[in-house]
Amino acid sequence: MAAPSGRRNGGDGASLWAALLLAAVALRPAEAVSEPTTVAFDVRPGGVVHTFSQNVGPGDKYTCVFTYASQGGTNEKWQMSLGTSEDHQHFTCTIWRPQGKSYLYFTQFKAEVRGAEIEYGMAYSKAAFERESDVPLKNEEFEVTKTAVSHRPGAFKAELSKLVIVAKASRSEL
Numbered sequence: 814m815a816a817p818s819g820r821r822n823g824g825d826g827a828s829l830w831a832a833l834l835l836a837a838v839a840l841r842p843a844e845a846v847s848e849p850t851t852v853a854f855d856v857r858p859g860g861v862v863h864t865f866s867q868n869v870g871p872g873d874k875y876t877c878v879f880t881y882a883s884q885g886g887t888n889e890k891w892q893m894s895l896g897t898s899e900d901h902q903h904f905t906c907t908i909w910r911p912q913g914k915s916y917l918y919f920t921q922f923k924a925e926v927r928g929a930e931i932e933y934g935m936a937y938s939k940a941a942f943e944r945e946s947d948v949p950l951k952n953e954e955f956e957v958t959k960t961a962v963s964h965r966p967g968a969f970k971a972e973l974s975k976l977v978i979v980a981k982a983s984r985s986e987l
Contacts, residue, residue, distance in 0.1 A: 849896035849905070855888040856881065856910070858917050869895035869904055876927040877906035877978065883917040902982045904929060909975035913942025919973045923963035929980035934962035938972035947975060 854865045866878040877895055892911055897904045908924055924934075934957035939948035954969045955962060962976055 849894045849907075851892050851894040853890055853892050856883060856891045856915070856917060857888050858883045858885055860884050860920065862921070865893065867893050867895055870897045870901050870928075874901065874928050874982075875904045875980070877904075877908075878925045878927070879908050879922070879976070880925070881922040881973075882920045884920060885918045886916050889915055889917060903932075904980055906978045906980070907976070909937075909940045911940070911942075913945060913974065914939045915972070915974045918971045919964070919969075920971065921964050921966075921969075922973055922976070923961050924976040924978055925961040925963075926978055926980045927960070929982050930959045931957060931962070931978055931980045933977070933979040935977045936962055936964075936973065937975035937977075938970075940975035 850867070850869060852867055857863055860882055862880060862882045864878060864880045866876055868874075868876050875895070875897070877893060879893065889910055890912075892907075892909060894907045895904060904926075906924065906926060922936075936950045936955040937947045938950050939945070941947045950969075950972070954965055956965055962978060964973075
């Protein structure tokens with residue numbers, strides 16, 4: 814984007830441009846997130862444990878790993894999106910079914926991060942789609958630790974459509 818040249822409407826274009834540039838810098842988010850990387854993968858039923866993982870950040874500093882087992886139906890297309898903050902000290906991992914609700918019966922799940930500690934984690938039985946909103950799992954159905962969001966055996970009701978994690982670089986990574 815080039816700075817405007819000359820005068821417009823009798824005003825000083827250069828000083829207007831400088832003021833707009835300063836305002837944009839001042840209002841910029843401090844923890845801006847890089848353009849996320851999104852990768853599609855198949856969630857496969859059959860009761861067998863499957864794992865899908867992706868790396869992100871400089872030197873693939875962070876890893877997000879999704880491990881699950883599910884039953885019923887056929888393969889579903891899911892996506893994993895990863896992004897890092899501008900300073901590479903935070904990263905996000907979102908795992909979801911873009912079509913909203915999954916029709917698979919999950920017997921277990923775990924979304925794990927490596928190279929970071931979770932600051933926020935949430936699991937959803939239904940992902941937002943068209944005019945519908947995300948529907949979170951009940952707190953008793955899943956747990957969040959420093960490195961994972963996972964099902965609680967005996968309490969998880971087998972519905973999963975989305976996982977969201979925001980993590981900060983581990984002290985050893987700083």
